[in-house]
Amino acid sequence: MIDSENVTSRIRNEIMERCDQDVNACIQCGRCTASCPVVPAMDLLPREIMLHLQNGTLQRVLDSKTPWICASCFSCAARCPRNLDISRVMEAVRVKLLRPRGAIVLSPGKLSREMLQKLPPQALVSGFRKFSK
Ligand code: SF4
Ligand code: SF4
Incomplete structure:
Protein backbone atom coordinates (compact mmCIF):
# COMPACT_ATOMS: atom_id res chain seq x y z
CA MET A 1 0.00 0.00 0.00
CA ALA A 103 12.27 -10.67 -9.94
CA ILE A 104 11.14 -13.85 -11.57
CA VAL A 105 13.36 -14.35 -14.57
CA LEU A 106 12.31 -16.61 -17.38
CA SER A 107 14.62 -17.49 -20.24
CA PRO A 108 14.52 -20.16 -22.97
CA GLY A 109 17.32 -22.02 -21.21
CA LYS A 110 15.04 -22.57 -18.20
CA LEU A 111 12.39 -24.37 -20.25
CA SER A 112 12.64 -27.97 -21.34
CA ARG A 113 12.90 -28.79 -25.03
CA GLU A 114 9.47 -30.43 -24.76
CA MET A 115 7.90 -27.25 -23.34
CA LEU A 116 9.50 -25.10 -26.03
CA GLN A 117 8.10 -27.43 -28.69
CA LYS A 118 4.61 -27.74 -27.22
CA LEU A 119 3.77 -24.27 -25.92
CA PRO A 120 2.05 -21.90 -28.37
CA PRO A 121 4.46 -19.25 -29.69
CA GLN A 122 2.15 -16.46 -28.41
CA ALA A 123 2.34 -17.89 -24.89
CA LEU A 124 6.13 -18.11 -25.05
CA VAL A 125 6.55 -14.57 -26.33
CA SER A 126 4.08 -13.22 -23.81
CA GLY A 127 5.77 -15.13 -20.98
CA PHE A 128 9.24 -13.91 -21.89
CA ARG A 129 7.98 -10.34 -22.11
CA LYS A 130 6.38 -10.61 -18.69
CA PHE A 131 9.15 -12.38 -16.86
CA SER A 132 12.42 -11.52 -18.54
CA LYS A 133 13.35 -8.26 -16.82
S1 SF4 B 1 -4.24 -4.31 -23.28
FE1 SF4 B 1 -2.84 -6.01 -23.70
S2 SF4 B 1 -4.15 -7.71 -24.33
FE2 SF4 B 1 -5.38 -5.84 -24.47
S3 SF4 B 1 -5.18 -5.18 -26.61
FE3 SF4 B 1 -3.57 -4.13 -25.42
S4 SF4 B 1 -1.75 -5.44 -25.59
FE4 SF4 B 1 -3.56 -6.68 -26.22
S1 SF4 C 1 -4.80 4.73 -24.81
FE1 SF4 C 1 -6.26 6.44 -24.58
S2 SF4 C 1 -6.20 7.49 -26.54
FE2 SF4 C 1 -5.30 5.48 -26.88
S3 SF4 C 1 -7.00 4.17 -27.56
FE3 SF4 C 1 -6.87 3.97 -25.33
S4 SF4 C 1 -8.30 5.47 -24.50
FE4 SF4 C 1 -7.90 6.05 -26.66
Whole structure:
Protein backbone atom coordinates (compact mmCIF):
# COMPACT_ATOMS: atom_id res chain seq x y z
CA MET A 1 0.00 0.00 0.00
CA ILE A 2 1.40 3.38 -1.02
CA ASP A 3 1.23 5.75 1.92
CA SER A 4 2.53 9.06 0.69
CA GLU A 5 2.09 11.42 -2.20
CA ASN A 6 5.85 11.52 -2.80
CA VAL A 7 6.13 7.75 -3.04
CA THR A 8 3.14 7.63 -5.39
CA SER A 9 4.72 10.26 -7.59
CA ARG A 10 8.09 8.49 -7.60
CA ILE A 11 6.62 5.11 -8.54
CA ARG A 12 4.44 6.68 -11.21
CA ASN A 13 7.49 8.41 -12.68
CA GLU A 14 9.43 5.14 -12.67
CA ILE A 15 6.64 3.43 -14.58
CA MET A 16 6.40 6.31 -17.03
CA GLU A 17 10.15 6.29 -17.64
CA ARG A 18 10.23 2.57 -18.20
CA CYS A 19 7.36 2.45 -20.67
CA ASP A 20 8.29 5.72 -22.40
CA GLN A 21 4.62 6.49 -23.08
CA ASP A 22 2.95 9.82 -22.39
CA VAL A 23 -0.17 8.72 -20.52
CA ASN A 24 -1.35 12.33 -20.37
CA ALA A 25 -1.77 12.21 -24.15
CA CYS A 26 -4.56 9.65 -23.73
CA ILE A 27 -7.95 11.16 -24.63
CA GLN A 28 -9.99 8.35 -23.06
CA CYS A 29 -11.57 7.40 -26.36
CA GLY A 30 -11.76 3.72 -25.41
CA ARG A 31 -10.56 2.29 -28.71
CA CYS A 32 -7.92 0.29 -26.85
CA THR A 33 -10.58 -1.33 -24.70
CA ALA A 34 -12.79 -2.05 -27.71
CA SER A 35 -9.95 -3.85 -29.48
CA CYS A 36 -8.62 -5.81 -26.50
CA PRO A 37 -9.35 -9.57 -26.74
CA VAL A 38 -9.01 -10.27 -23.02
CA VAL A 39 -11.12 -7.46 -21.55
CA PRO A 40 -13.69 -9.86 -20.03
CA ALA A 41 -10.99 -11.19 -17.68
CA MET A 42 -9.78 -7.74 -16.60
CA ASP A 43 -10.87 -5.88 -13.48
CA LEU A 44 -9.73 -2.54 -14.92
CA LEU A 45 -10.17 -1.76 -18.60
CA PRO A 46 -7.07 -0.69 -20.56
CA ARG A 47 -8.60 2.80 -20.81
CA GLU A 48 -9.05 2.86 -17.03
CA ILE A 49 -5.41 1.91 -16.48
CA MET A 50 -4.47 5.02 -18.45
CA LEU A 51 -7.00 7.11 -16.52
CA HIS A 52 -5.63 6.06 -13.12
CA LEU A 53 -2.10 6.80 -14.23
CA GLN A 54 -3.23 10.22 -15.44
CA ASN A 55 -5.00 10.93 -12.16
CA GLY A 56 -2.23 9.60 -9.95
CA THR A 57 -4.52 6.96 -8.42
CA LEU A 58 -1.67 4.51 -8.76
CA GLN A 59 -2.72 2.03 -6.10
CA ARG A 60 -5.70 1.01 -8.23
CA VAL A 61 -3.28 0.08 -11.01
CA LEU A 62 -0.87 -1.76 -8.73
CA ASP A 63 -3.73 -3.74 -7.15
CA SER A 64 -5.30 -4.62 -10.47
CA LYS A 65 -4.94 -7.98 -12.18
CA THR A 66 -5.24 -6.30 -15.58
CA PRO A 67 -1.47 -5.89 -16.21
CA TRP A 68 -1.10 -9.65 -15.63
CA ILE A 69 -4.00 -10.50 -17.92
CA CYS A 70 -2.65 -8.37 -20.79
CA ALA A 71 -1.33 -10.72 -23.49
CA SER A 72 0.91 -8.10 -25.13
CA CYS A 73 -0.94 -8.57 -28.40
CA PHE A 74 -0.59 -4.89 -29.48
CA SER A 75 -4.19 -4.62 -30.75
CA CYS A 76 -4.64 -1.54 -28.58
CA ALA A 77 -1.48 0.10 -29.88
CA ALA A 78 -2.54 -0.51 -33.47
CA ARG A 79 -5.83 1.35 -32.93
CA CYS A 80 -4.85 4.15 -30.56
CA PRO A 81 -5.32 7.56 -32.20
CA ARG A 82 -2.54 8.97 -29.98
CA ASN A 83 -0.06 6.21 -30.87
CA LEU A 84 0.14 5.01 -27.30
CA ASP A 85 1.32 1.48 -26.63
CA ILE A 86 -0.54 0.22 -23.58
CA SER A 87 1.26 -3.11 -23.68
CA ARG A 88 4.42 -1.21 -22.72
CA VAL A 89 2.56 0.48 -19.86
CA MET A 90 1.34 -2.91 -18.64
CA GLU A 91 4.85 -4.29 -18.89
CA ALA A 92 6.28 -1.39 -16.91
CA VAL A 93 3.70 -1.98 -14.14
CA ARG A 94 4.57 -5.69 -14.03
CA VAL A 95 8.28 -4.97 -13.82
CA LYS A 96 7.67 -2.48 -11.02
CA LEU A 97 5.73 -5.11 -9.08
CA LEU A 98 8.20 -7.92 -9.74
CA ARG A 99 11.48 -6.18 -9.05
CA PRO A 100 11.03 -5.72 -5.28
CA ARG A 101 10.13 -9.38 -4.96
CA GLY A 102 13.45 -10.51 -6.35
CA ALA A 103 12.27 -10.67 -9.94
CA ILE A 104 11.14 -13.85 -11.57
CA VAL A 105 13.36 -14.35 -14.57
CA LEU A 106 12.31 -16.61 -17.38
CA SER A 107 14.62 -17.49 -20.24
CA PRO A 108 14.52 -20.16 -22.97
CA GLY A 109 17.32 -22.02 -21.21
CA LYS A 110 15.04 -22.57 -18.20
CA LEU A 111 12.39 -24.37 -20.25
CA SER A 112 12.64 -27.97 -21.34
CA ARG A 113 12.90 -28.79 -25.03
CA GLU A 114 9.47 -30.43 -24.76
CA MET A 115 7.90 -27.25 -23.34
CA LEU A 116 9.50 -25.10 -26.03
CA GLN A 117 8.10 -27.43 -28.69
CA LYS A 118 4.61 -27.74 -27.22
CA LEU A 119 3.77 -24.27 -25.92
CA PRO A 120 2.05 -21.90 -28.37
CA PRO A 121 4.46 -19.25 -29.69
CA GLN A 122 2.15 -16.46 -28.41
CA ALA A 123 2.34 -17.89 -24.89
CA LEU A 124 6.13 -18.11 -25.05
CA VAL A 125 6.55 -14.57 -26.33
CA SER A 126 4.08 -13.22 -23.81
CA GLY A 127 5.77 -15.13 -20.98
CA PHE A 128 9.24 -13.91 -21.89
CA ARG A 129 7.98 -10.34 -22.11
CA LYS A 130 6.38 -10.61 -18.69
CA PHE A 131 9.15 -12.38 -16.86
CA SER A 132 12.42 -11.52 -18.54
CA LYS A 133 13.35 -8.26 -16.82
S1 SF4 B 1 -7.00 4.17 -27.56
FE1 SF4 B 1 -5.30 5.48 -26.88
S2 SF4 B 1 -6.20 7.49 -26.54
FE2 SF4 B 1 -7.90 6.05 -26.66
S3 SF4 B 1 -8.30 5.47 -24.50
FE3 SF4 B 1 -6.87 3.97 -25.33
S4 SF4 B 1 -4.80 4.73 -24.81
FE4 SF4 B 1 -6.26 6.44 -24.58
S1 SF4 C 1 -1.75 -5.44 -25.59
FE1 SF4 C 1 -2.84 -6.01 -23.70
S2 SF4 C 1 -4.24 -4.31 -23.28
FE2 SF4 C 1 -3.57 -4.13 -25.42
S3 SF4 C 1 -5.18 -5.18 -26.61
FE3 SF4 C 1 -3.56 -6.68 -26.22
S4 SF4 C 1 -4.15 -7.71 -24.33
FE4 SF4 C 1 -5.38 -5.84 -24.47
